[in-house]
Amino acid sequence: MSTEFVDLLKKFPAGRRENLIPILQEFQDLHGFIPEPAVAAIAEYLEIPAVKIYSVATFYNEFRFNAGGRYHFQVCQGIGCQVDSSERIRSELGRLLEIEPGEITGDGWFSLEWVPCLGVCQEAPVLSVNGELYAKMTPVRLKELVDKFRNR
């Protein structure tokens, strides 16, 4: 266990289940995802079985159990984007990267996720790559974008 992790746990009283979600959130903020050893350590600290932690963590959209790709694509699923045919973007992206949402490409470069409304409906359809937003996407622009990342 890293000292960082110990410090994080110390912020929360031990054995209190209601702190599970905040602990998972802070851990993910620090490391980007939640690996197995961390779950075991949190389970010990909060005195609940690890399986309960998985039960809670898999329920919510936020938690990830593997590192994302180098370029993490998040496609907006809001109605605004859907009405402006974000479905074309989703199917095109699936075809370009050859992965399903939640998966990573074999080379570890790209990962894909569908997310709820990103809040920029006036520029629909939008997607975000590593937190940077790309607006008014079309299949052609999407291909250019993916190629740009591939050639980096």
Place this chain on the structure above:
Amino acid sequence: METPRMSEELRDGLLGLVTHQQPESDQALRFLGRTLRRERIETLTVFIDRTTPTTIYSINLIEEAVKQWSVENQHPSEIVETGCLGLISVEPVVGIQVPGRARLYYGPVEPTDIAGMLNAITKQVVPEENLIGQMVMAGQQPWEDIPDWKKHPFFINQERSVTSLNGVINPCHISDYIAWGGYRTFYNSIRNYSGQELMKLIEQSGLRGRSGSGFLASVKWAKAAETTSDKRYVLCNADESDPGGYMHRILVESNPHLILEGIMLAAYIIGANHAIIYTRSRYRMAVKRIQCALSQAREFGLIGQDILHSGFTLDIQLKRGPGAFVCGEETALISSLEGKRGSPRTRPPYPATSGLFGKPTLIHNIETLAQVPMIIGKGPDNYRQLGTPGSSGTKLFSLSGKIKRLGVVEVPFGTSLGEVINSMGGGTRNGRPAKAVLLGGPSGKFIPVSKFDIQLDLDKFNEENLVLGSGSIVLLDDESCPINLTKNMMDFIRQESCGKCIPCRDGSKRIMEVLSLISSRSTPENKYEALDRFKGVTGVLELAEVMQSTSLCGLGKCAPNPLISGMELFREELEEHVFDRTCRAGVCLNMRSFLVDPVACNGCNLCFVKCPEKAIIGSPRQVHYIVDDLCTGCGKCFDVCKFNAILVN
């Protein structure tokens, strides 16, 4: 967004503004108020909208442009961060104010426009390009022949009370909120009135929850206050998560202190000493703004022990929701806060008697709580003047879809849907005929154009068996496919269903399968597959009804709403999908088929190269041909063709 520490002098001044009986009568306080409200400014001030909708633009470049202009022209300037006026289709919105004159709002503004605009305005000339209007405050000289911003068609019929300060004040500073009269109601309440007296006001106001069900607030409040317990909680649900709505996010990002004041008053009235704001972790800007507001309120002594020497103690915490649509349901939200899966449970007991950790808990969404300072500050009679007898006050709606002016509007209950769509929203984006509206997101119902004169009112909607929901309005025109949208909504429910009730968990999956089948192109299928498809279509309505009547929570009960109302309204279109296997709007991806126009095609070979399925045959400078059996309808050829030679069927 760092919070600068407040000087003692400013702190005392603000305290005066909050606690003085008539701050306008005290010269020093009046002066301070005017300065903080920026009615009276010393230098050129530029107001830049920084909320989620503007994250996509290069706001930093706009700031840079202002600073650079300042240096080049040796003209001092100040940049102020603001919230969002509500009109997001013209983002980024920038306000410019010179000493003595009214503030001018522009949008959309490019970084390259800034220098020209500042040059003109400092020379007392108003550029009219992209102008929204002027905002005249007390003691300012208005610009001649420039319309007021409230005369803009988007704003003219709005009744802005909850959103009145959105886009006007700096949401990151408590001083802005206090200068506009903020926290005075709270101070006055905790010093001079008892919880019971204030509860009467809430009861008289007829306040109803803004989250779909429209439950009478005072019933909940009274129950939470009456139940004997050592601890009570107020929960503020800011976990909007409706895929079509963004009004709560805009509200909390533009004026977080209003929400805090609402929570404080609610806590005082029911006698709670703990409050929790639950907002989605992904709403990063909202999380930051709430954190910032909380730390300022704490520093100012509005949260903590013995608030402003009144003896009232309150602690407000922010909890980040890890993202689940079902957590909008109150019992699911409580489970989530207790560190469990966000599954709803049976009611009763209602949270008002046994909620978080088994204690009486008052749960409201932020829009409902934002009404509270107004009700108590201005009195219930004043509050009831807006809206209808059954539903008092105003309601926020977010406009999206194929609408011309997107944004958040605040209108009194009783305003007609048509007025919101046509006069505020400006109708459809390209002037195409409107088809319908999906009101209420994934739990809402379609409303056809013929019913656009319906009043937006909770009782009227119940009578007509419609859903007002959270208030997200999505406009569809003739280029949108309701079947496809319903399918996507059902897919959303499938992903978000907590899995507790089988009708919702498996029903949403099955409905989604049926809708996918009817919105995909015909493939060679054997007779059993064809039979299966038709069985699905004929049984889908029954399945929807089972889901509606046997699910536990609102999510499952309302999930089939778009399907049921859509099947009624768009029967013809649905039959086209089922029997003719065409989508007249051209939205259902797999259903489109493409043809090459032999006259327009000059054999550039681009579509041949780009086709991922190798379904296009042809050689350079020859007319190409699409093999229908190989084509998957991805539309790539259509997108790449520069000669409009690909026709969509």
